[in-house]
Amino acid sequence: MKRPEILAPAGNLEKLKMAILYGADAVYLAGKSFGMRAFAGNFNEAQMQEGIAFAHQHGAKVYVTVNIFAHNEDVDKLPAYLKKLADYEVDGLIIADPGVFALAQEVVPHLPCHLSTQANTMNWRSALFWQKAGIKRIILARELNLEQIAGIRRHTELELEVFVHGAMCWAYSGRCYLSHHLEGRSANRGQCAQACRWKYYLVEQRHPGEFMPIEEDERGIYILNARDLCLLDYIGQLTAAGVNSFKIEGRMKSVYYVSLVTRVYRQALDAYWADPENFALDPAWWRELEAVSHRPYSTGFLVQNPGREGQVFESTEQVSTHEFVGVVQSYHEQTGQAVVEMRNRFAVGEKLEVVGPKTDPREFTVTSLINSTGQPIAEAILVQEHVSMPVPFPVEPYSIIRRKK
Ligand code: SF4
Known part of the structure; x- marks a missing residue:
């Protein structure tokens, strides 16, 4: 059995670095070309090169999504882009379109190709087909249970990648036109607006303007609002089933x-790998997963078809026990001062919590604050300003500062 990797989303350079520092073996990202994630926070060429260099320095890999369903005009421009990615020394391409795959094999044959989940691989015959074609890894469809994943493993030698955490699609693995239709943002180009989670009304053709609520309560009904996936409980079983990569969803998070x-997934996998026989889930991992914004968790399709239990009907709100406040840039042992890049307002007198790549959550109270011009302030209000404050214990750089809600 080979140790699986933890694969994290990198929506921008900062997320790439933090994901790696917090334990990712590999990250996946998109470039700005071909409309693959056309939003801010995507990687330009310089950022991609810096990200790849950072990853490789830390022993991590970088996979780049080239998973648009390409039109003819895209195909003409792709060879130059693929060659550039090879020059940057990316570790793999994530591809959905057979034409793009064939092109990659011609132009950059040494680069491993991973078959995107949007190709919806659901059975071992398909997996075998792609294995023979030269695909190195398949990112399996989310609509598979544990036995089906194990069955694919028994018939193939391909690397298997499985989503273990993050938002679930109401449609089959992102094969959905709702967001494009309503908002012009195509899920098939990585731009989904999560339109399935909006609040809908019925309007009868001859009664324009009369919005008939399809409600179960006064807040409405969210008929297509899937719960978030969380397979923390199944890390051991997925490893035993021969999964090679645990993928965390969420480049927009x-x-x-x-x-x-x-x-959390780094710690859980390490604990399982060190002693599979006596592996037990640490309740602290669950507390951490509750501390980040999420919809109620479910196990997706892994155990059974989720049916009604896979949906949240009451609200599309995301919940979390904690709120992000800032990122520690440095800590000076002699003075006990931490320099923090502010992300959400916080003030003198507040109780905050630090959690680092290697250190568990620990509380402290803000006793003073100095802004970036050296002036004492009562409250940090400028996003991304670097402020100094005393922390009564050593803090790792890149630690997260947060507060309980
Ligand atoms: S609109 Fe909803 S179902 Fe469609 S791709 Fe986006 S998340 Fe998936």
Whole structure:
């Protein structure tokens, strides 16, 4: 049995670095070309090169998504892009389109190709087909149970990647046009607006403007609002089933989310790997998963078809026990001062919590604050300003600062 990797989302350079520092073996990201994630926070060429260098320095891998369903005009531009990715020394390409795959094999044959989940691989015959074609890894469809995953492993030697955490699609693995239709943001180009979770009304054709609520209570009904996936309980069984990569979903999530979720799965996998016989879930891991924004968790399709239990009908709100406040840039042992990049307002007198790549959550009270011009302040209000404050114990750089809600 080979030790699986923890694969984290990298929506931007900061998230890439934090994911790796918090334990990711590999990250996946998109470039700006071909409309694959056209939003801010995507990687330009310089950022991609810096991210890859950082990852490789830390022994981590970088996979780049080239998983658009390409049109003819995309195909013409792809060879130059693929060559550039090879020059940057990416560790793998994530591809959905057979034409793009064939092109990658011609242009950059040494680069491993991973078959995107959008190819919906659901059975070992498909897996075998892709194995023979030259695919190195398959990112399995989320709609598989544990036995089906194990069955695919028994018939193939491919690397298998499985989503273990994050938002679930109401549609089959992102094969959905709702977001594109309503918002012009295509899920098939990584731009989903999560339109399935909006609040809907019925309007009868001859009664325009009369919105008929399809409600179960006064807040409405969210007919397509899937719970979030969380397979922390199944880390051992997935490893035993021969899964090679545990994927965390969420390139659009905050750096706080990516860091802490990665940290939990890192710790859980390490604990399992060290002693599978006596592995037990640490309740602290669950507390951390509750501390980040999420919808109520479910095990997706892994145990059984989720049915009604896989949906949240009451609300589309995300919940969390804690709120992100900042990231520690440095800590000076002699003075006991931490420099923190502020992300959400906080003030003198507040009780905050620090959690680091290697250190467990620990509380302290803010006794004073100095802003970036050296002036004492009562409250940090400027996002991304570097403020100094005393912390009564050593703090790792890149620790997260947060507060209980
Ligand atoms: S709109 Fe909903 S179902 Fe469609 S791709 Fe987005 S998350 Fe999935």
